[in-house]
Amino acid sequence: MSQWVYLEDISEHVGEDVEIRGWMFNKRSSGKIHFLQLRDGTGFIQAIVEKSSTDEEVFKTADSLRMESSVVVEGRVREDKRSPYGYELDVKNIEVIQIPSEDYPISKKEHGIDFLMTNRHLWLRSKRQFHILRIRDEVIRATREFYHSKKFVLVDTPIFTGAIGESAGETFSVKYFDLGKAYLAQTGQLYLEAAIMALGKVFNLGPTFRAEKSKTRRHLTEFWMNEAEMAYYTSDDNMTFQEELISYIVKRVLEKASEHLEAIGRDVKPLEKVKAPFPRISYDEAVKLLQKKGFDMKWGDDIGGDEETGISVEFDRPVMVYNYPGNIKAFYMQPDPNNPKVVLCNDMIAPEGYGEIIGASQRIHDPDLLIEKIKEFNLPVESYDWYVDLRRYGTVPHSGFGMGIERLVAWICKLDHIREAIPFARTIYRIHP
Ligand code: 4AD
Ligand code: MG
Secondary structure (H helix, E strand, O other): OOOEEHHHHHHHOOOEEEEEEEEEEEEEEEEEEEEEEOOOOOOOEEEEOOOOOOOHHHHHHHHHOOOOOOEEEEEEEEEOOOOOOOOOOOOOOEEEOOOOOOOOOOOOOOOOOOHHOHHHHHOOOOHHHHHHHHHHHHHHHHHHHHHHHHOOOOOOOOEEEOOOOHHHOOOOEEEOOHHHHHEOOOOHHHHHHHHHHHHHHHEEEEEOOOOOOOOOOOOOOOOEEEEEEOOOOOHHHHHHHHHHHHHHHHHHHHOOOHHHHHOOOOOHHHHHHHOOOOOOOEEHHHHHHHHHOOOOOOOOOEEEHHHHHHHHOOOOOOOEOOOOOEEEEEEEEEEEEEEEEEEOOEEEOOOOOEEEEEEEEEEEEOOHHHHHHHHHHOOOOOOOOHHHHHHHOOOOEEEEEEHHHHHHHHHHOOOOOOOHHHOOOEOEOOOOO
């Protein structure tokens, strides 16, 4: 019996007989030899079945395999510098688990995006998707690592919430027993604000839901967000922390997932420049810059996707735009004491046209001002009673932010569309599979 090994460890088994448990994703054959392309979820290898040197039954089995047959293949590992995978397997035996009775729907030919999304459950097996999902895994691992290295505490925030969030228009609701409606969380921020008063520096990482009808390359209705909240942090402290976080994640992905970046053809040079400090420009400066570049924009307008791209192309690393007008931002943001028309906040805009990856601010810590703002934004004051309580008992200045995992992955991988940055994308027109 040969030892079962994973392809990611194959270099440790050169010259040995091993067993690979996986799938055949492609095959080239001549009358005398079959080249089986195998994958096992951790890597890829070419397996060689030669008529002259293999058992006749085994050769016949290889002949009968179709795409996506599940197989346990036994063979000897050989290093091969010419092979794209670096190693090959000289096959001794093949145990068939299943040969599909039909042709696999995804073939080598070009498929439209609609077809691929409808077959997302199968599309995941394609090489490019394999690499993207592994980069996503590394992004999330690095995110968690960073927070723990900075002694933050993970606080998991609820997904069912009462009528509380950023703004009422963008929530999904579900019937909740006798208590009326529950809303799917758009953010865990308000709960993290409660948690910092107990734990100082906290973070979460989980799914959030937005019922906004934005049909763009950057919007999902369900996306994963990492949020952080820090007691006693000013908006400046907050920005410094964000640039360290992003620099760390990008560095980590370059170190740990370079083979995956290379496999999807990502030019890593722009990523190598992503080192703190990042440029910071005020909203005022951003408006002037955009006007100079010919954007039809005046002070007070929001900075949309095209404008974000217009700003980002001026810089070689992420850029932080700070202190937006209060009326285009959320109710809880702290007004600037030097200019009450703007709030102490920042968005971080990714390079290469990927738009906002972080939304951040210092939060109002005065209870009366907070109540005033809740009313001004036409939100139900009763629902925010506990949130105001946080300002009644030992309030402190504090700041935090939310980082969109898929936006980050889309940028790091340089994807055309955010839907490939998450295993099963949820968009306005798609909830299946
Ligand atoms: O800017 P947003 O809306 O900020 C908040 O929700 C704050 N409560 C976060 C906080 O301060 N704790 O969202 C944060 C980030 C955005 O910068 C963007 O990266 C991502 O979440 N995001 C989306 N990603 C994909 N699809 C969508 N529809 C997104 N909406 C926001
Ligand atoms: Mg935002």
